[in-house]
């Protein structure tokens with residue numbers, strides 16, 4: 001019998017699917033699993049189904065001597081030491097594709113919230129302060145004819161570009177390789193060096209994976225090279241941005257505003273960001289729809305089913 005340990009709550013259909021190929025033990029609480037509880041179950045686990053809040057490193061793997069597979073219920077896998085898994089012949093999978101639309105929707109929502117000052121407006125109403133319609137009240141920026149610069153033109157970047165086009169934006173991007181010609185033509189998308197993209201875009205959206213190469217990709221210099229009327233959106237991973245430098249840039253007017261779904265030291269948010277009106281803050285909600293989270297759990301489970309049945313993983317990493 002294959003022992004499957006699920007380290008956090010996932011939608012039930014995923015658990016049911018896992019149950020078709022093994023005996024499942026799942027942590028069923030919104031609080032993180034205590035390490036001693038996790039390790040006690042990992043001791044007999046053949047498969048671990050993990051969340052992005054799990055650190056799958058040597059300590060995790062040491063606790064799981066018979067582990068064959070880690071199925072991460074996330075597209076990002078920076079929480080997993082893939083090299084350490086490979087050294088121990090542990091297969092790693094993630095959940096690409098199924099959260100593309102939800103994450104692109106949220107990125108577009110942050111573009112709109114930031115440029116139209118919706119967080120600020122909501123706070124004003126909730127504060128109970130007196131207000132009245134005014135010709136110059138809380139003016140934002142329109143998107144028509146503005147350039148969206150996308151850093152990381154994978155599936156989510158492309159899906160965001162499609163949404164932004166319908167708001168009249170033009171698309172520029174920075175990516176290691178060019179997107180295929182059909183997609184580039186459809187979007188009218190042009191490829192740029194990072195600094196050129198930052199210097200020319202009205203809105204910059206981060207949609208690249210987090211890795212040592214992208215750590216603090218957006219640092220003080222990068223922020224300084226952006227336009228003072230530009231906005232930064234991050235739905236990728238927090239540490240891509242130097243949060244202290246972002247606070248300074250938002251404060252001194254180096255950029256106009258930001259919309260953040262992810263944070264450098266998540267779940268801690270830089271305390272100064274909380275004081276600033278020109279930043280919209282949401283708690284890592286990119287894939288947070290019922291449909292998407294269910295699809296993520298199912299894809300993770302399908303990967304497990306494939307491997308336990310002797311097949312190849314559907315969406316392997318590394």
Ligand code: DGY
Nearest residue numbers: 073074075076286287
């Ligand atoms: C992911 O999957 O990497 C998102 O950040 C959360 O769903």
